[in-house]
């Protein structure tokens with residue numbers, strides 16, 4: 001079983017809170033399902049209520065979170081289930097580890113400027129973080145290390161959701177992944 005060749009891929013969406021990771025993760029998953037491509041969507045918020053329950057937002061805990069999700073992706077990919085992940089995953093070293101661990105890893109940088117995320121403030125978290133009510137908040141009091149060489153960059157402040165989804169689907173088709 002362990003020497004099965006990996007046949008699935010992982011689309012890993014990284015970016016600030018409010019960048020658009022979940023919105024795009026859900027829509028990319030829907031688009032793939034419409035093409036009859038088997039996939040599983042893994043969202044940071046959901047993961048933190050089960051697989052990573054109890055973890056906080058220190059560098060160590062975030063990297064543990066990322067490594068756990070990466071491990072699950074590796075297992076699913078090995079059996080032909082593609083994975084779409086939406087996790088802030090702010091540290092470059094943890095993301096680099098994923099590239100070594102997951103054979104068909106596609107790093108997607110949801111490149112939305114901090115000021116746009118602050119304006120969106122979907123969950124009201126930036127307001128709290130800026131008021132000092134949330135410690136270690138990404139972009140405010142905790143770092144976000146941008147990918148240096150992502151496979152795909154999505155600029156959600158310039159492109160619509162459907163344009164971003166199309167960019168990802170076109171990439172997967174060009175690469176022969178779907």
Ligand SMILES: Nc1ncnc2c1ncn2[C@@H]1O[C@H](COP(=O)(O)OS(=O)(=O)O)[C@@H](OP(=O)(O)O)[C@H]1O
Nearest residue numbers: 017018044057062065087088089090135136137138
């Ligand atoms: N301190 C701090 N910093 C960043 N985010 C915070 C924090 N506290 C709570 N939240 C909420 O947790 C969501 C991010 O969880 P992730 O698992 O994606 O983060 S990480 O990859 O482990 O860094 C994140 O969800 P998104 O807004 O969807 O990114 C927030 O809702």
Ligand SMILES: Nc1ncnc2c1ncn2[C@@H]1O[C@H](COP(=O)(O)OP(=O)(O)O)[C@@H](O)[C@H]1O
Nearest residue numbers: 016017018019020021022023024156159160161
């Ligand atoms: N091109 C786009 N892609 C993704 N989200 C967008 C885009 N344009 C506007 N938005 C909006 O930005 C917000 C992103 O929120 P969300 O997907 O929860 O971000 P994250 O999961 O990164 O925290 C949503 O309200 C979404 O409608």
